[in-house]
Amino acid sequence: MGAGLRFPVMTSLPTSHPDTAPLAPLVTRTVALSPADGTALLSLLPATSPHDTTSWVRRGEGLVGWGRAASVTAHGESRFALLESWWQSVAASAVVRDEVDLPGTGPVAFGAISYAADSPSGATLVVPSVVIGRRGDQWWVTTTTTPDALPPTVDPVVHDDVEAPGEVAFADGSLSPAEWAGAVAEAVTRIQRGDLDKVVLARDLDVRTAAPVDVRWLLSRLAESYESTWVFAVDGLVGATPEMLVRREKGLVTSRVLAGTIRRTGDDDHDLALAASLARSSKDLEEHEYAVRSVADALAPHCSSMNVPEAPFVLHLSNVMHLATDVAGVLTDATSSLALAASLHPSAAVCGTPTPVADALISELEHMDRGRYAGPVGWMDTSGDGEWGIALRSGAISAEDPQRMSLYAGCGIVAGSVPEAEVAESDAKLIPMRDALTATRP
Incomplete structure (x- = not known):
């Protein structure tokens, strides 16, 4: 199982012909x-x-x-x-x-x-x-x-040739922190005058590395530090998401909703007190309720026996804590995991409420293309079973230059949001990718 193996690659299909299969069966x-x-x-x-x-x-x-x-x-x-x-x-x-x-x-x-x-x-x-x-x-x-190629012989060999990206330089993306705080303030104004209930605003960071980014380096560092997340890489998008958009397995559908965040201090006693305050925070509970409702409403047409807990629990991660709710149901039709993800996207956890108004405000205030950040990421098998998370705590490696990345983080904005606090929360959400890039070999 060496790097010298070459595998057949099929050209991507024209998107105007969705019913066109690959040139040869797999x-x-x-x-x-x-x-x-x-x-x-x-x-x-x-x-x-x-x-x-x-x-x-x-x-x-x-x-x-x-x-x-x-x-x-x-x-x-x-x-x-x-x-x-x-x-x-x-x-x-x-x-x-x-x-x-x-x-x-x-x-x-x-x-x-x-x-x-x-x-x-x-x-x-x-x-x-x-x-x-x-x-x-x-x-x-x-x-x-393909039928004309022999399958490769694969041995479970451990590869120890993973290298750090060297010196890393971070720069403001589309907006500086101060400019993004201004966007948050404008969003709060719109919410307080009744235009919408919630909007999720994201910001980006530009990254340059001394050496090409080795995805394996990022994945290993993320897995070590954030073992309770799903560590993912697909087509240059890499990250560690704590949020399961939807899982479909043998007729059971589940979704983990996260909304409402507080940064950890590293002091266990203090963090327990912060967790208790998060669980009582009217601002965070309001944000969380919108997100849970949007997921439950989207899954209801495909599921029976829906279980939606009345109150969230506090999910403890290495750097932050979230209000979390696990929604579950029994699938009543043949909808695939990908189609379920489509019905859920964009949820209030990454967009806002009402969706059309929040989405328009995102386009107006963020001044960037999110790319695949905050979109579904995951996998699916031929039965339709699979797991799709939300691409959070993530970055995209440039297809043209493997020494360039964009990192992303977002925050849910409601009437009680304070711009400076939201900047601090977004900084906390950028930590996983920043630390993974700058980590040294253990």
């Missing part, structure tokens, strides 16, 4: 794998292009992949439907041998979808040439090729 085989005891899933990733490395890992379990057996990119309002149609065509024509038969085995597509329909970033599905998965004590490897 041939996929999944077999059990037995790596050495103590092997970390992320350590099995070889060196490859940042845009051909894929990851969806939490607490050492999940999926990693590399290479590109097939891919498609779509734009516009119909981008979700285009991806769904393409994947159905791929799945229908694929030749599959699956000796493990778990969610995430067989053909798997990783996806990253733009927040806005008009974003040049678009929405991409990638079928890696190799995927290694782990669930509990079960490991597997999936290889995907």
